[in-house]
Amino acid sequence: MQLISLNEHSTPLTESQTDQLNRLVQSLSPQQVTWVSGFLAGINWAGQGVPQAQAAPVAQTAGQPRLTILYGSQTGNGETIARQVYDKATARGFSASVKDMGDYKKNQLKNEQNLLLVVSTHGEGDPPDNAEELHSFLLGKKAPELKHLRYSILALGDTSYENFCQTGQDFDKRLEALGAQRVHARGDCDVDYEETAQGWAEGALDAFAEFLQAPQGAVADNATQQAPGAKIASLYTKKNPFPAAVLENLVLNGRGSAKETRHVELSLEGSGLVFEPGDSLGVMPSNSPELVAELIGTLKLDGNETVATFEGEMTLENALSHAYEISILTRPFLARYAERSQSEELLKLLDDGNKKALTAFIRGRDIIDLARQFPLASIGAGELTGMLRKLPPRLYSIASSQQANPDEAHLTIAAVRYEAHGRPRKGVASSHFAERLSEGDTIPVYVDSNKNFKLPADGQAPVIMVGPGTGVAPFRAFIEERETIGASGKNWLFFGDQHFTTDFLYQIDWQRWLKDGVLTRMDVAFSRDTDQKVYVQHRMLERSRDIYAWLQEGAYFYVCGDADRMAHDVHAALIDIVSNEGGLSAQKAAEYVKGLQRDKRYQRDVY
16 A cells, blocks of 8 residues: 655654554555545544544445455454455445444344445454354344345454354354355455455455445545655564564563563564554564474474475475464364374374364374374375465564664563373474573564454543453553553552562552652452462452442543453453442443443453
């Protein structure tokens, strides 16, 4: 996309306004740029300098059928895709709208005729937070017949999880059962989703073209809407990551800790990358050289043999190091391997009725385990790489504010090491940082924006943050940001880990912010320092009255960290607090908490 480059010498705006405008423009799609241009052009400056604006109407044919694009997204990928599909649809001249499932009135569904649905699967088969209500409604008894509805679905997921794309499948099966007509096959995306999403979008829009006719004079190409003479901004993306230099790589834990948590500072100088508190940094790691050598040796291959990859030709050793996932088993790989080996045991595992056994087999195993237990007579290097999926990036919550550290991004990374099936294992990215990256080394990175985990626009709003372990990372960014911009709202942090003396991450930072009044309150839970394990949810219940008072004052509630247990327990504790302090039934308390989520006052970044 072409962008106008602004600086303080070419605009009457203040430095702060220029920075804000540059950030906004870099985040907009061509269609959004056009809309904003029309909006600003329509502003009438009248009265006491108060702007009275009306958005320029979108031209459309009277009675023209509309295409509704709904998205359910936890981290923002689903929303990004949905807005890209909207751009494609309007470029074709379709009358379209894009809506957040969390804001969508579920009763409106019976009035829809043409629907594109983009939804991710979160955790172990759960819908994202903003899709929960619509998901429950559709799968419930009150769902209406939808015989008039035409639809197609794009599902986002990760093949390393048992319930791959489960939420998208739920929506697809239920819409069909309610009588809706599927006009284009569902697209199921793995973590490397761009190509699949692009193909689905084009196919779905082609299918809907039969029902949605473009009006006369419709814009056919968004490229014609660009500002004349605009400069091309050099933006680094997932497909073109920035080589960030390591400025600092320190262990945060004290001597004797059972953990190794690292604070990593990366230089973004010259990248033009822009992020906000709550966003993540995508990191392109490399596999462990020891693991690569062990895999090549187990399969009796030649690491110097040249193979064709999606990045061009390279040696097998380089391909397994930098291009492909080799540290975990996925169902698609297992299916290809089973077909190649013709092992009855593996083929039986893949039967639909053996999901639990399959999950148990995959957990903790990698390709080396599989090759040793079910050896092949021979396999070619190209055949092996053809069975593998791309090495996906790893996302880490950014632990710093760009306002406070303009040319840097800080990360909080727990080194993952464990034993399984008689062999030591390591996290791909965490071991890369812990063992193979020193000051001055570089690693490819990009910004992954999370629109569903953001500080309130009102700097006076109170904020409650729950972040045990490395889940505290984005809250360090939150506090840095609020301190830097002078936000006056109260800030309360709940933090937990194993031991006070060795695992109090960023202790000096929190103590300084408490002393300076930037951090209003802090409650900690160190689970291994007492006979009875105490976690953050227990501290919440102990502060029940004050938490409810803050919520009644308009506080925003944030949770970051483990999705399997911590996030569930914190959610349950929050409902108990609202029930006990508000004198509400469990059902009414749950509805109160749902209301916080709908109002974006309860946000989660859990994994």
